[in-house]
Amino acid sequence: MNLPDLKKARIRTDKEVEYVYLDEHYQKLFAGQKYFLKTYGCQMNVHDSEEIAARLESLGFSKTDVLEEADIVILNTCAIRENAHDKLYGFLGRCKHLKKEKKDLIIGICGCMAQEENVVKEIMNKHQYIDIVFGTHNIYKLQDLIINKKEKQNIEVYSCEGDVYENISYKRDSKIKAWVNIQYGCDKFCTYCIVPYTRGKQRSRKSKEIIKEVEDLVKNGYKEVTLLGQNVNAYGKELKDEINFANLLEKVANTGIERIRFVTSHPWDFTDEMIEIIAKYDNIMPYIHLPLQSGSSRILKLMGRRYTKEEYLTLYHKIKETIPNVAITTDIIVGFPNETEEDFKETLEVVNACQFDSAFTFIYSPREGTPAAKIDDKIPMAVKEERLHKLNELINSYSLKANQKYLDKTVKVLIEGVSEKDSTKVFGYTETMKLVNVENASDKIGEIIDVKITDAKSFSLDGIYQ
Ligand code: SAH
Ligand code: SF4
Ligand code: F3S
Numbered sequence: 001m002n003l004p005d006l007k008k009a010r011i012r013t014d015k016e017v018e019y020v021y022l023d024e025h026y027q028k029l030f031a032g033q034k035y036f037l038k039t040y041g042c043q044m045n046v047h048d049s050e051e052i053a054a055r056l057e058s059l060g061f062s063k064t065d066v067l068e069e070a071d072i073v074i075l076n077t078c079a080i081r082e083n084a085h086d087k088l089y090g091f092l093g094r095c096k097h098l099k100k101e102k103k104d105l106i107i108g109i110c111g112c113m114a115q116e117e118n119v120v121k122e123i124m125n126k127h128q129y130i131d132i133v134f135g136t137h138n139i140y141k142l143q144d145l146i147i148n149k150k151e152k153q154n155i156e157v158y159s160c161e162g163d164v165y166e167n168i169s170y171k172r173d174s175k176i177k178a179w180v181n182i183q184y185g186c187d188k189f190c191t192y193c194i195v196p197y198t199r200g201k202q203r204s205r206k207s208k209e210i211i212k213e214v215e216d217l218v219k220n221g222y223k224e225v226t227l228l229g230q231n232v233n234a235y236g237k238e239l240k241d242e243i244n245f246a247n248l249l250e251k252v253a254n255t256g257i258e259r260i261r262f263v264t265s266h267p268w269d270f271t272d273e274m275i276e277i278i279a280k281y282d283n284i285m286p287y288i289h290l291p292l293q294s295g296s297s298r299i300l301k302l303m304g305r306r307y308t309k310e311e312y313l314t315l316y317h318k319i320k321e322t323i324p325n326v327a328i329t330t331d332i333i334v335g336f337p338n339e340t341e342e343d344f345k346e347t348l349e350v351v352n353a354c355q356f357d358s359a360f361t362f363i364y365s366p367r368e369g370t371p372a373a374k375i376d377d378k379i380p381m382a383v384k385e386e387r388l389h390k391l392n393e394l395i396n397s398y399s400l401k402a403n404q405k406y407l408d409k410t411v412k413v414l415i416e417g418v419s420e421k422d423s424t425k426v427f428g429y430t431e432t433m434k435l436v437n438v439e440n441a442s443d444k445i446g447e448i449i450d451v452k453i454t455d456a457k458s459f460s461l462d463g464i465y466q
Contacts, residue, residue, distance in 0.1 A: 028060055029059060029060060029147065030059045030060040030061050030071070030072075030146075031060035032060070033060065033061050033062075033071035033072070034061060034062055034063070034064040034069050034070050034071050034072075035053075035056045035061040035062070035063060035064065035070060035071070035072045035073075035074065036063075036064055036065070036066070036067050036069070036070035036072070036073045036074070037049055037052060037053060037056070037063070037073075037074045037076065038073070038074070038075050038076065038091065039076045039111075040075075040076065040077050040078040040084060040087065040088070040111070041076070041077070041078025041079075041080065041084075041111065041112065042078065042080070043179060043226070043228055043263060044181075044199070044228065044230070045076050045077075045078060045111055045112070046173075046179070047170070047179040047181060047228060048076060048110075048111070048136070048139060049076050050170040050171055050172050050173060050179070051139055051168055051169070051170055052074060052076065052110070052139060052142060053170075053171035054168075054169040054170050054171040055139070055142045055143055055169075056072065056074070056142070057171055058143065058169070059143055059146060059147075067094065067095070067098065068098060070098075070105065071102075071104065071105060071106065072105070072106040072107075072108065072146070073095050073098075073105065073106070073107050073108065074108040074109075074110060075088060075091065075092070075095075075107075075108070075109050075110070075111075076110050076111040077109060077110070077111035077112060077113035077114060078111060078112050078113070079111075079112040079113045079115070079116055079119075079194050079198050079367070080112070080193075080194060080195070080365075080367075081362065081365035081367075082365045082366065082367070083365070084113065085113070085119075088109075088113060092107075092127070092130070095107050095129075096127075096129050099129050106131045106132065106146065106149060107129060107130050107131050107132075108130070108131060108132040108133070108134070108142075108145075108146075109123065109130055109132075109133045109134075110133070110134045110135065110136075110138075110139065110142075111135075111136060112136060112194070112195075112198035112199070113198075114133050114134060114135045114136070114157050115135045115136055115137075115157060115197065115198040115199075116194075116197075116198065116368075116369075118368065120133060120155065120157055123153070123155075124153060124155070128153065130153060131149055131153060131154060132145045132146065132149060132153070132154045132155070132156075133153065133154070133155045133156070133157055134155075134156045134157060135156070135157035135198075136198060136199055136200075137200060138156045138157060140165060141156045164184065164203050164204075164205050164206075166205070166206075166209050174416065175220075175221065175222070175446070176222065176223050176224065176414065176416055176445075176446050177222065177223065177224035177225070177226065177259075177414070177416070178217050178222050178224070178225050178226070179225075179226050179228050180210060180213055180214060180217070180225045180226065180227055180228060181205060181228050181229065182204065182205055182210050182227045182228060182229050182232060182235055182248065182262075183202060183203065183204045183205065183228075183229035183230075183231070183232065183234070183235050184199060184200065184202070184203045184205075184229070185199045185200040185201050185202045185203055185230070186199060186201075186202055186230035186231050187201055187202040187231070187234070187238070188230075188231060188234075188266065188268075188304070188306075189304060190293070190303050190304050190305060191302065191303055191304045191370060191371040191372040192303060192333065192336065192364060192366075192367065192370055192372040192373075193367070193370060194367040194369070194370060195230055197369055197370075199230065201238075202230075202231065202234060202237070202238050203238070204229075204235050204236045204237075204238065204239055204242060206239075206242065207236070207242060207243050207247075207248055207251060210227075210248065210252070211251055211252065211255060214252055214255045214257055215255050217257065218255055218256055218257050221446075222257065223257070223258045223259060223414055223446065223448065224257070224258065224259035224260070224261065224414060225252070225257055225259070225260055225261070226260075226261040226262065226263060227248075227249075227252065227260070227261070227262040227263075228262075228263065229262075229263075229264070230264060231264070231265075231266045231269065232245060232262045232263065232264060232265055233245045233262075233265045233266060233269040233270055233271070233274060234266060234269045235248055236248070237269075244271075244273070245269070245271075245274060246271060246273040246274040246276075246277045249262070249274065249277050249278065249281075249284055250277050250281070253277075253281040253283050253284055256283075257283060258283055258414075258448060259283060259285055259414060259431070259448075260281075260283055260284045260285060261285050261287060261433070263289050264289050264291060265288060265289065265290055266291070267290055267291070267292075267305075267307050267311070267312055267315055268305070268306040268307050270290070270315055270319075272318070275318060275319055275322045275323065276322070278323055278326075279322050279323045279324070285431050285432070285433070286323050286324065286325055286326040286327065286431055286432055287326065287327045287328075287329075287431065287432045287433040288319060288323075288326060288327075288328050288329075289328075289329050289330070289331075290315075290316070290319075290328055290329070290330055291330055291331035291332075292312060292330045292331070292332055292347075292350060292354075292359075293305055293331060293332060293333050294332065294333065294336060294339070294343065294346075294347055295309050295312075295343075295346040295347035295348070295349055295350030295351070296309065296339070296342075296343035296344075296346040296347060297309045297310070297346075298343060299336050299339055299343050302336065302337075302372070302375075303333075303336060303372070304371075309346060309350060312350065313350065313353060313354070316328065316353075316354050325432065326432070327357040327402070327432035327433060327434070328354065328356060328357060329356055329357050329358045329359060329360075329433070330354070330356050330359045330360075331359065331360045331361075331362070332347060332351075332359055332360075332361045332362070332391060332395075333361075333362050333363075333364050334347070334361065334362070334363055334364065334384055334387040334388050334391055335363050335364045335379055335381075335383070335384030335387060335388070336364045336372065337364070337366075337372055337375035337376075337377035337379070338375065338377060338378055338379060339364075339379060339387075344387050347391065348390070348391065348394060351391070351394055351395060351398070352394070355398045355401065355402070356395065356398055356399075356402075357398075357399065357402045357432070357433075357434075358395065358399045358402075358459075359395045361388060361391050361392055361395060362388075363381075363384045363385065363388050364384070396458050399458045399459065400456070400457070400458045403434065403456035403457065403458065403460075403461055404456045406430075406434065406453040406456055406461055407453055407454075407455075407456050408452070408453065408454075409452070409453055410450050410451065410452045410453075410466075411430045411431070411434075411436075411450070411451055411453060411463075412430065412431055412448050412449070412450060412451075413428040413429065413430055413436050413438060413448065413449060413450075413451045413463070414428045414429055414447075414448045415427070415428040415438065415441055415444045415445050415446065415447055415448075415449060416428050416429070416445065416446075417445055418442075418445075419437045421437070422437065424439070424442075425437045425438055425439055426438050426441050426442055426444065426445060428451075430461075434460070434461050435459070435460040435461065436451055436453070436460065436461045436462070436463045437460060437461070437462050437463070438451050438462075438463050438464065438465055439462075439463070439464045439465065440464055440465040440466075441465035444465065449465055450465070450466070451463035451464065451465055451466075452464050452465075452466055
């Protein structure tokens with residue numbers, strides 16, 4: 001096993017932090033023991049889990065996918081919707097049961113729910129079998145928390161955002177594509193959203209650190225990077241001497257990495273300069289996730305999204321006209337408090353006008369502490385469910401239509417691995433982020449190849465390597 005360099009992993013760009021020095025003695029402490037790591041939520045959490053895995057392996061733990069084999073279980077939680085709570089406690093029930101047989105099992109909770117005060121209080125009051133809790137700003141404390149675990153719960157949460165860490169070690173899930181954080185937190189405070197509270201204010205990494213990370217990835221054979229942030233195109237805005245997102249994209253493009261993606265863009269921060277840069281560089285993928293949230297300007301205002309329906313449409317068409325063959329996907333929330341039938345119709349109108357490649361759709365879920373949760377909502381859940389159903393049907397019809405445009409065409413696909421459903425095939429993604437199951441290419445994993453598309457469904461394509 002390649003142990004991460006612990007000393008290096010603890011250097012911060014701006015300020016030193018207090019740490020317990022982890023030496024070789026600690027690295028052997030948990031040798032032979034196993035960790036089970038479960039990740040809920042968005043790409044941010046997926047990437048944080050890559051850091052958590054590296055930290056666990058630095059102590060000697062090795063990974064298992066079987067809960068019953070684990071000596072430590074870490075649940076990396078999401079707080080975006082209310083049902084996240086039920087999902088977590090459902091799983092915790094299994095862990096609690098396991099701990100009855102395995103007294104030394106360590107159970108840890110982290111991620112966005114661990115930043116919620118009421119959740120932590122509940123854990124302290126009702127769930128004493130949980131040993132450690134750490135928030136999104138405290139991942140660096142993980143080794144300390146495990147080593148210093150006592151009879152009492154070890155809790156390390158809520159501390160303020162602090163500085164940006166550099167030289168973090170990750171145990172990346174893929175050797176082909178990598179997540180690269182460019183920014184942490186979010187300053188937008190959309191009225192329905194809990195993220196600014198769980199992830200803190202926006203903190204951008206220095207561009208030279210980002211470029212260094214991408215250059216290292218290129219050296220290590222990575223083909224694709226996805227620049228990661230809640231609001232990637234607001235990159236650098238809070239730093240005095242930093243470049244903007246368009247300039248950062250250009251610098252990343254010049255590292256020579258074969259594919260660059262980025263999530264998530266906010267329409268309000270989308271500039272003409274960005275559009276031009278994306279169109280100019282072949283290695284910046286023509287794929288943009290551009291959350292709409294609602295097609296009604298009235299609801300958008302209540303959501304605090306800072307754009308109108310018309311402004312979204314203008315931006316959408318500008319992107320479509322300037323970037324050849326671009327694919328655009330979106331997020332939509334139905335049933336925001338007191339959303340009328342008329343508001344919902346406007347959302348459908350925008351979907352018809354944009355014909356998105358695909359969309360994530362959600363029923364609004366009130367999150368305690370956010371402004372929207374205080375609104376007295378008169379719309380019954382059944383109405384919201386019906387709206388979601390109608391919206392999904394429309395979205396799916398456009399996804400199918402968008403995919404059908406690929407029939408008989410030859411496109412570039414980065415092959416990532418063996419298909420889950422059919423082990424004779426491999427899978428990968430087009431430049432526009434379409435999932436393709438490919439015949440005849442079992443020896444092409446990690447390569448970008450030309451694939452002829454033979455079939456199109458709503459959620460994937462089939463193709464053959466020729
Ligand atoms: N920063 C990104 C994504 C944030 S979370 C952005 O602004 O687009 C991902 C998606 O979850 C959001 O785009 C939104 O559609 C959805 N979401 C966030 N809060 C929600 C809530 N309270 N109820 C339902 N959906 C929500
Ligand atoms: Fe949440 Fe809005 Fe920030 Fe996205 S931009 S994370 S929806 S507050
Ligand atoms: Fe969930 Fe936190 Fe991401 S709330 S969506 S894991 S930023």
